[in-house]
Amino acid sequence: EAQVTQNPRYLITVTGKKLTVTCSQNMNHEYMSWYRQDPGLGLRQIYYSMNVEVTDKGDVPEGYKVSRKEKRNFPLILESPSPNQTSLYFCASSGGGEKLFFGSGTQLSVL
Amino acid sequence: LAKTTQPISMDSYEGQEVNITCSHNNIATNDYITWYQQFPSQGPRFIIQGYKTKVTNEVASLFIPADRKSSTLSLPRVSLSDTAVYYCLVGDMIIGGSSSNTGKLIFGQGTTLQVKP
Numbered sequence: 672e673a674q675v676t677q678n679p680r681y682l683i684t685v686t687g688k689k690l691t692v693t694c695s696q697n698m699n700h701e702y703m704s705w706y707r708q709d710p711g712l713g714l715r716q717i718y719y720s721m722n723v724e725v726t727d728k729g730d731v732p733e734g735y736k737v738s739r740k741e742k743r744n745f746p747l748i749l750e751s752p753s754p755n756q757t758s759l760y761f762c763a764s765s766g767g768g769e770k771l772f773f774g775s776g777t778q779l780s781v782l
Numbered sequence: 783l784a785k786t787t788q789p790i791s792m793d794s795y796e797g798q799e800v801n802i803t804c805s806h807n808n809i810a811t812n813d814y815i816t817w818y819q820q821f822p823s824q825g826p827r828f829i830i831q832g833y834k835t836k837v838t839n840e841v842a843s844l845f846i847p848a849d850r851k852s853s854t855l856s857l858p859r860v861s862l863s864d865t866a867v868y869y870c871l872v873g874d875m876i877i878g879g880s881s882s883n884t885g886k887l888i889f890g891q892g893t894t895l896q897v898k899p
Contacts, residue, residue, distance in 0.1 A: 714889040773825030
């Protein structure tokens with residue numbers, strides 16, 4: 672089944688403790704991206720990757736890192752999480768155009 | 783990048799047709815218009831995409847006027863299960879295409895549709 676898999680589904684952590692949210696797709700898509708969703712603000716893009724080893728900043732990249740060492744994986748890294756990064760995060764991939772396939776989301780709470 | 787504007791919320795009743803309009807005044811020549819549906823605790827799901835005139839699939843119709851400065855998502859005979867947030871996205875992200883394409887995407891705030899019995 673074609674899908675985008677994010678892990679974990681829920682994560683509670685403390686300020687400053689490095690964490691990684693994984694994202695994997697099995698559709699051989701070149702494009703992958705990360706979003707955060709906050710009440711009243713809709714979806715905001717954090718980072719995107721047009722292909723392996725190619726990443727670029729979205730609208731809200733501060734405090735986040737990404738890497739794209741292989742086509743299927745696009746992890747989101749928070750080196751020193753802060754409470755304002757408490758949010759619902761989505762990973763998405765695309766094989767062309769704006770038809771994005773989204774993961775199920777990761778609810779992150781930073782205490 | 784084309785900025786989009788949608789109504790924040792809409793109410794409807796079961797069986798009615800619902801039209802959600804998205805404004806995108808600075809849409810570029812190569813931009814496509816894409817709509818997504820999101821249920822609580824789920825990721826957005828692709829509904830429909832178009833460039834101009836009208837597009838119809840098994841779920842919805844998309845109407846785009848000649849000037850392309852707006853688009854309307856039409857949901858025929860909605861049911862309670864159509865209660866969701868609907869996002870309009872405008873962009874020209876063509877993978878492997880011209881050098882003018884970009885992967886930077888800006889979603890609007892979305893429209894929360896509440897369908898009542």
